[in-house]
Amino acid sequence: MRIERAQMNPLISPLHVTPSSEEMQVVSAFNAAAVTWGDETILMLRVAEMAKPTSEEEVAVPILVHENSRPHVAVRRFQKGTPGLDLSDPRAVIVNGEVLLSTLSHLRLARGKDGYHFDIEKRPAIFPTEPYEEYGIEDPRMTVIEGTAYINYTAVSRYGVCVALASTDDFVTYHKHGVILPPENKNVVIFPERVGEHYVMIHRPATSGLGNQQMWLAYSHDMENWGHHVPLMSKRPGMWDSIRIGAGAVPIKTEHGWLEIYHGVNEQQGYCLGAVLLDLHDPATILARSSIPFLIPETEYERTGFYGNVVFTCGAVVTTRESDPVVHIYYGAADQYTCRADIDLEDILDSLHAPALPVPEVVNLEEVPMQSGIACPLEQ
Ligand code: MAN
Numbered sequence: 068m069r070i071e072r073a074q075m076n077p078l079i080s081p082l083h084v085t086p087s088s089e090e091m092q093v094v095s096a097f098n099a100a101a102v103t104w105g106d107e108t109i110l111m112l113r114v115a116e117m118a119k120p121t122s123e124e125e126v127a128v129p130i131l132v133h134e135n136s137r138p139h140v141a142v143r144r145f146q147k148g149t150p151g152l153d154l155s156d157p158r159a160v161i162v163n164g165e166v167l168l169s170t171l172s173h174l175r176l177a178r179g180k181d182g183y184h185f186d187i188e189k190r191p192a193i194f195p196t197e198p199y200e201e202y203g204i205e206d207p208r209m210t211v212i213e214g215t216a217y218i219n220y221t222a223v224s225r226y227g228v229c230v231a232l233a234s235t236d237d238f239v240t241y242h243k244h245g246v247i248l249p250p251e252n253k254n255v256v257i258f259p260e261r262v263g264e265h266y267v268m269i270h271r272p273a274t275s276g277l278g279n280q281q282m283w284l285a286y287s288h289d290m291e292n293w294g295h296h297v298p299l300m301s302k303r304p305g306m307w308d309s310i311r312i313g314a315g316a317v318p319i320k321t322e323h324g325w326l327e328i329y330h331g332v333n334e335q336q337g338y339c340l341g342a343v344l345l346d347l348h349d350p351a352t353i354l355a356r357s358s359i360p361f362l363i364p365e366t367e368y369e370r371t372g373f374y375g376n377v378v379f380t381c382g383a384v385v386t387t388r389e390s391d392p393v394v395h396i397y398y399g400a401a402d403q404y405t406c407r408a409d410i411d412l413e414d415i416l417d418s419l420h421a422p423a424l425p426v427p428e429v430v431n432l433e434e435v436p437m438q439s440g441i442a443c444p445l446e447q
Contacts, residue, residue, distance in 0.1 A: 068361055068414045075183055077368050077404030084114055085189045087173060090142065091116040091129065094170055095373050096187075097399030099177070100209035101316075101382030102216060108384055109238065110177040110185060110397060111192065111207045111218060112405060115170035115373075118142040126152070128160050129171040131201040138196045140171065157374055158402070168223060171195065172203035176238055182384070182395055183407070193233055193241050199224045200231070208381050210257040210317050212266075217290060219268075221253045222246065230255045230270065232290065244291055248272075254282070254313030256327070257290070258350070259320065266290055267350055269299065269314040269327065282312055282329070284351055297351050300343060302331075307341060307360045309333045315340060316383035316396065320347070323416055324354050328396060330379055331360060337376030339363045340398065344419055355419035362396070362408055372401025385412065 081093040095115040102109050118127035118140075124147050132141040145152055145162065153161035160167045174193040177185035195204050202223040210217045215234050218241070222231040227250025235241045248255065251273035258267040265286040270293075274280050281301045285293040302312050308331025318325040325345040332338050341357030364376045380398040387393065392412040400406045 068410065068418050070361060071409040072366065073183060073407040073409075076366070076406040077400060078183060078407055079110075079112065079177065079185060079187065079405035081403065084112070084175065084187055086116060087114075087191050087194070088140070090119055090140070091171075092119055095399075095403045096175070097402055097405055098206045098379055098381045099397050099399070099405050100207040100218065101384050101395075101397040102209045102211050103384050103386075104178075104211070104216070104238070107178045107180055108182045108185075108395075109209075109216075110382070110405065111209055112175045112177055112187070113172050113205050113207065113381075113399070114175045114191070115172045115203070115205075115402075117170050120144070124148075126154065126160055126169070128167050128169065130167070131171070131195045131203075133198065143167070168202045170203065172205045174204060174207050174218070174220065177405075178238075182386075192238070193218065193220075193243075195222075197222070197231075197243070197245075199226055199229060199246055201225065204231070206253065206379075206381050208256050208314075208317055210259050212260065217257055219247065219255045219257060227251050228253055228273075234290075247291060247293060248285075254315075254330075256314040256317045258318050258325065262348065262350060264288070265295075268293060269318075271313040280311065282314055299345075299351060300353060300356070306358070307331050307333050307336065307339055315380040318345070318350075319383065319385055319394065319412070321392075321412065321416065325350055326412070326415065328380055328383060328394075328415075336360070336363050338379050340378055340380055340396070342415055342419060344416065353422055355416075355421050357418060358420050361410065361415065361418060362398070364401070366400075368404055368406065369400040372403035374402035377402050378406075 084093045084096045098113040099110040118129040120127040126145045128143045151163040173191040176192040177187040179185040200222045205221040207220040218233045229250045230248040232244040254271040281298040286295040287293045311332040316328045339360030340362040341360040343356045344354040346352035383396045
C-alpha cells in the first residue's frame with residue numbers, strides 16, 4: 068500500500084499557534100478533527116498549553132476554576148523534587164496520587180483551501196468553561212449533518228474522562244450541549260448520516276478489572292441521548308491493537324461499507340492506525356479489519372515529541388484524484404504536531420481481511436449436583 072506523507076509535514080506545529088493568554092505557552096497543536104466545508108478544509112485542532120513557570124525548578128499546572136461562578140484559568144505551582152510529586156509521564160503531574168494534566172487543552176479552528184496550508188485563528192473556538200472540563204477539552208471529532216457541524220470531544224476533570232458535545236452552523240458561534248457519555252469514556256465518532264432512523268456513534272468506555280476493552284456502538288434520535296449500546300470490537304492479543312483501541316476518524320461511507328480508521332496500541336510500535344469495515348445497514352456487523360497497521364510512527368516527527376511514538380487521528384477527508392477517491396488522514400504526531408498522510412481508498416479496502424470465523428467454545432463442565440445448605444459464592 069502506498070502511504071504518502073505530506074512533504075510539508077508537520078503541517079502545523081505549536082510555533083504556529085498564538086497562546087490563549089500571556090500566561091500560557093503552546094506546547095502542542097495536534098489530534099485535529101477535519102471536515103470539508105464549502106471549498107475549504109476545516110480543522111479543529113486540539114491546542115495544549117502549559118502555564119509559564121516562574122523558575123526552572125517549578126512545575127505550573129493550569130486548571131479551570133470557577134470564582135463567583137465565572138470560569139477562569141488558575142495555576143497550581145509545585146517545586147520539582149517535592150516528595151510525592153511524580154513527573155514520569157510528560158502528560159501528567161501526579162501529586163500524592165492525585166492525577167492532574169501537565170497541559171490544559173482547548174479547541175482551535177484552522178481553515179485552508181489546499182488541504183496543506185492553514186490559517187489558524189488567533190483565539191480559541193471552544194474553551195473549557197464547565198466543571199467537568201476543568202483539566203481541559205481534547206481530541207475533537209466533527210460530523211456535519213444537514214448543515215450543522217457537531218463537535219464531540221473528551222472533557223477531563225476531577226470527575227474523570229467523559230465525552231461532551233458542541234455544535235455550530237457557521238464556525239463563528241458554538242453551542243455546548245453538555246456531557247453525552249459519563250466517565251470513563253472517550254474516542255467517540257458520530258457517523259455522518261443516520262443509519263435507518265438513528266444517529267450512530269462508536270465509543271470506547273474504559274474497563275478496569277473484569278472484562279476486555281471494547282469499542283461500542285450506540286444509537287440516538289436527537290444526538291444528545293444515546294442508548295442501545297452494543298459491543299463492537301475488542302483489542303486483539305498478540306496483534307498491533309493488543310493494548311488499547313479507539314475510534315479515530317469519522318466513518319467514511321463507501322459502497323462496501325463504513326470505513327472506520329481507528330488507533331491501536333502495542334508495545335513495540337506505540338500508537339498506530341488501521342481500519343475496520345462495518346456493514347452499511349447494520350454497523351454492528353464487522354466485514355473486515357486490518358491485520359497490520361497502515362500508519363506506524365516511523366518518521367522523526369512521529370517518534371520524537373511531547374509524547375513519542377504516536378500517530379493518532381481524529382479526522383480524515385476524501386477527495387478524488389483522477390476519479391479515484393483518496394483519503395487524506397489528518398493525524399497528530401508524537402502528541403505535538405498536525406500532519407497529513409494520503410492513501411487511496413481502494414488500497415485501504417483491499418488491505419482489510421475478513422474476520423476469522425469464531426471458533427465455537429467447547430464447554431465441558433461436569434455437572435455438580437446441587438447440595439442444599441451451601442451458600443452460593445456470589446451471595447457471600
Ligand atoms: C490518549 C489521548 C490522546 C493521545 C494519546 C497518546 O489516547 O490522550 O490525546 O494522543 O493518548 O498520548
